[in-house]
Amino acid sequence: MSYKNSKAERTTITRDTHALDSQVEGNLFETLVVLSRRSNQIAKEMKEELNSKLDEFATHQDNLEEVFENREQIEISKFYERLPKPHSIAMHELLEGEVYVRKPEAEA
Numbered sequence: 399m400s401y402k403n404s405k406a407e408r409t410t411i412t413r414d415t416h417a418l419d420s421q422v423e424g425n426l427f428e429t430l431v432v433l434s435r436r437s438n439q440i441a442k443e444m445k446e447e448l449n450s451k452l453d454e455f456a457t458h459q460d461n462l463e464e465v466f467e468n469r470e471q472i473e474i475s476k477f478y479e480r481l482p483k484p485h486s487i488a489m490h491e492l493l494e495g496e497v498y499v500r501k502p503e504a505e506a
Contacts, residue, residue: 406482406490413489421492422499432499433488440484448478 419426455471482490491497 404482404487404490406486408482432497433492436488436491436497437485440487444484
């Protein structure tokens with residue numbers, strides 16, 4: 399998924415819990431669990447993507463004298479800092495109906 403084009407909010411906003419609990423069969427606790435798990439998935443994907451991009455700039459030397467700033471590395475880091483936070487993206491996906499909830503005990 400492309401988080402760069404996400405329409406999720408970049409600031410904190412107050413949500414109506416009654417509107418949220420209707421998203422997952424009327425249970426607010428299950429909704430929060432779904433949001434938490436999806437947020438963790440998004441955070442993991444974003445971190446892996448950021449680390450893979452920053453690994454290109456990594457030097458594998460233990461010499462403290464050769465510490466320098468790389469402009470591209472700083473720009474990449476700033477870009478990821480400006481992205482919406484994973485919990486905002488998860489909330490946006492849930493409200494847009496893009497999150498699929500599967501209950502394994504119901505399938506058995």
